Amino acid sequence: MDNRNHGRCSLPRLAVGAAVLLFAVSLAATPAASHAGHDDTGLHSNYLVIVRKPYAYDTNLYKNVSSWHASLVASVCDMAKEALEKDPSSVSRLIYSYRNVVNGFAARLTPEEVQEMSKNDWFIRADPEKTYQLQTTHTPQLLGLMGGARRGGVWNTSNMGEGIIIGILDDGIYAGHPSFDGEGMKPPPAKWSGRCDFNKTVCNNKLIGARSYFESAKWKWKGLRDPVLPINEGQHGTHTSSTAAGSFVPGANVSGYAVGTAGGMAPRAHIAFYQVCYVEKGCDRDDILAAVDDALEDGVDILSLSLGDEQAGDFSDDPVSLGGYSAAMHGVLVSAAGGNTGPGPSTVVNEAPWVITVGAGTTDRRFVATVKLGSGVSLDGESLSEPKDFGAEMRPLVHDVGDGMCTTESVLRAMNVTGKIIICDAGGDVSVAKAKLVLRSGAAGMIVIAPQVYGSVIVPRPHVLPTVQMPFMIGQKIKAYIRSTPSPTANFIFKGTVFKAKSPVAAPFSSRGPNRRSRGILKPDIIGPGVNILAGVPKIEDLALGAEEVMPKFDIKSGTSMAAPHISGVAALIKNAHPTWSPAAIKSAMMTTADYTDNLRKPITDVDGTPATYYAIGAGYVNARKAIDPGLVYNLSSLDYIPYLCGLGYKDQKVNSIIHPGPAVECAKMPKVDQKDLNYPSITAVLDMEPYEVSINRSATNVGTATSTYAVEVDVPATLAVEVNPAKLEFRALNEVLNYTVTVKTASGKAPASTIEGQLKWVSGKKYVVRSPILVCAGTGGKSAASMGAAPA
Structure with a gap:
């Protein structure tokens, strides 16, 4: 084979060729072509190319957006011939053609090709690939999901979320x-149009969809092949999926702890799984977009994303x-992890x-x-490493x-x-690896x-030797004891699983x-519950087992x-009870x-015992029993966010990129909404x-009792003066909307x-x-988009 042609885009420019391409290109934003091997040259990179909007392609020439995108890539394929001839990649470099999430496509291009593309009137920008990271039993009872009518289960x-697809x-x-x-699960609803790449003996009425997205990520990892199935030996995806909607499994435990029947938040909901992340390699942006694109057309009701980018623009x-915006347009709520780099601000x-x-x-x-x-002093910590017989004798203690x-x-x-x-x-290697080293050195615990x-x-982990994990301050007491004698x-005394501890406490990493x-x-x-959560895994990492022992699941x-995924599951329960509610509701x-x-x-505390701020807990800890019947909601449609984006100072191109495939807008021709006036369940005032002094507008929709009256109660420090007008909301019908204004000013x-x-309240x-929490900010964060953290360029 003549390898000189491998780097060239052989995608044709004519309509006939474009039509042929459709035979291989899925219309569901699946990979546009299969790429063999890894690019060792470094000459090509993955780009997300954003197309100007509105920009209509010739439907007589191109039968769909995928063939048009292919022609755009082909239009620059003769550029930078020397670089292309060194590229061992295969013929097609169009990776994904998007329909819902962005107006554009992902492609493998040289910088010269991107420069050539930028000369076209359809081109807005090309962003290099980014990699995102995963943000890594008892909780159904804790959140009030179980129990009869008297207990409000x-x-x-x-x-149990029946018929909802997460x-x-x-x-x-x-x-x-x-x-x-x-x-015992019913088939998925008729609207489901996704697919499961496992065989029929694995796919069932619980796990109804399973697909892998790797067309972008695979170019980065030398020697890594396309996954045949969306499976790996990692822990994360199995754990989050079973948390959201796992079926009931009796006898679940880890090393004998937390014994009970495990079940997800919505145990009768269906799971559609989209693999976009890979162990120790992260999650590529273009693969994430392709998965969301497909999921929305597959018919999901809720999306759960435990991934994010700390350096996002x-x-x-x-x-x-x-x-998430495209999901809102489809009536789909996105539950997204907030990140694990706390407790620092911002x-x-x-x-x-x-x-x-x-x-x-935390949980209790x-x-x-x-x-x-x-x-004679006894100090409590936690452990998942209880031996069968540790003995009662006192052992030498060293540091x-x-x-x-x-x-x-x-x-x-x-x-x-x-x-x-x-x-x-703490520090150095992870504690499970540290435990192996300590065990090899002969320590008893x-x-x-x-x-x-x-x-x-x-945050306890199972270890290969008896281990007790201690809070920092208690650890200092043990060190002081060592110095005193x-x-x-x-000695260790293992007390097992204990309930009714003070909870919740804001997690330190959140x-x-x-x-x-x-x-x-x-x-x-x-x-929501995010500390020491028991859920399904393929196996326990670094757990040493005897020859006859069975690996826990x-x-x-x-x-x-x-x-x-706890919030995703609760959202599925609410969606089942109120199928017409919007994601915002x-x-x-x-x-x-x-x-x-x-x-x-008592007020929810942070790890140091002081009251947790709203920046740590937002509106608070989810209460599913109350959320199923909230009385009032603050509703928003996807269109309501457009004046908000214009109010942030975003230019038209960026607004239109976000709201694709909705009609293009011009911010200059529409009213703008200040952030404070977005009809949000929390209230933030910047003074x-x-x-x-600032006035804030809200609209409340009655979803409780048809004829009902609500009286306002305000609880703020004496340094603030807050006035609400009107002070009563008198509803006469369900779904009636009433408006009110909150005026906030400093008393001084x-x-x-x-x-x-x-x-x-x-x-x-x-x-x-x-x-609604009321948060009053001083100083920065005023009128301009830049001071509010927006990037309006």
Whole structure:
């Protein structure tokens, strides 16, 4: 074969050739061509090419948008011949042709070809590929899903999400897991048009769809072949899918802990899985867009995305924002993880107001293990490493004299830790690898002290030797004990699974606001269970088993990745109970009914024990029982976000890129909506100009009792003055919409010295309390798009 032709686009420019291409090109934004091998030259890169809108192609010449996109790529294929001749890639370099998420296509191009494309009147921009990262039992009962009518069990009201299709974008799924057993499940609704690439014995009425998207990602990874099926040995996708909609599995546990019947939030919902991420390689933007494109046409009702980009640009550059807007146009709610880079400020991701951004909180379940010191003091930590017989004898207690983190085996051996319990600080390698090193050194047990930033929160893992994980402050007490005596000793007492601990607490890793791209919109929106969540996995990583032992199929994981599918599942329950509700209404129902106090009826705290801010928890911790019947909702259609985008200062091209395939708009010819006036369930006021007063508009839709009256209650610090007009909302019919205005000002008439938090409630008798957080910001974040974090260029 003559390899000199491999780098050239052989896509024809004529209509006849374009029609032939359709034979190989799926009309569902699947790969436009198969690419063999890996590009070693580095001359080509993947680009997302955005086409000007409106720009109509000749339907007489091209039968569909895919053939037109192919012709656009072919139009530059003769450029940079020397570079092309060195490229070992195969003939076609059109990767994806999009229909819903963006007005454009993904292609493999040289910089010279991109430069040539830019000369055409249809061209707007070409963005290089970006890689995104995954944001990585008891919770159905915790969230009030179980129980009869007297207890308000949501599963009774929503029929466990029956008939709802949840689309999961993640890193692969272990389809044979018992959580995906289809026994007793009804077939998917007639609207479902997706496909399952597993065979018929694996696909069933639970797992109805499974596809892989790799056409963009595969160019980056030398020697990595196309996945035949959307499966891998990773943990993430199986865990998130079973959390959202796993079937009931009795006897689920991890190392004997958390024993019970596992089930997802919506156990009768269907799962459609889209593999867009790959273990240790991330998730490529163009693959994500293609999966969302297909999922919307497949007929999903909810999309769950536990992925994001901490360095994302504006909403027109981010696949979660772009796909989320297209989803809103299709009536599909997107639940997206808020990120795992907390607790620093302005770390939250997936901030677009048309998606629900989910942070993580703890549950009331702990896996308690006590360290008993030779002094008689007992200190509690957590463990998933209970041995069958650890014994009651006290053992010598030592602390790593190397780096303190137990990362140097030679140091441990020199210390002669055989038969001793050793204390290891967090850091270095992950704790499961650290445990293997400690075990090889002969230690009888290990105490791992968590980072200080984690506060009281422990994220336990199974280890190869008895291990107790301790909060930082308790760890310092153990270290002080070692220093106080020449012969310190200790022993472990394993107490198993314990419930009713104080919860929720904002997870230390959960990313925080303020919203960098639109500060006038509070993010995250809500938090859900995201710490120590038991769900399905192919196997437990790094778990050592005896010859006769069976690998468990459940594991405990933590992250906003675990919180997002909880919200996806709850959204499916609400969708089943209220099939005509918009994504914004479902989102509003969860936000306005969320709990802002913990199970001790105290304000939700952060890991340091202080009250958690709205930047950590948004509207609060999801309460599914209340969300199914919220009384009022703040509704929005996809069109309502357009004046908001214009108000941010986005130029027409970027607005039209986001709202594709909707009709093109000109911001100069339409009213603009300030961020504060977007009909959002939370309220953010920026007081950065004299007289430090602002009026905010909202519209409430009655979805509770036809004839009902709501009275306003406002709770704000004395430094604020808040007036609501009118002070009562009197409804006479279901779906009636009433408007009100909230005027916020400082009591002193001066600029607020710092962020101020309060709340507004609409109360109707003893049944309905519709709550909105009020966040008042000072300083930056005023009128201009730039100060609000937008990128209007």
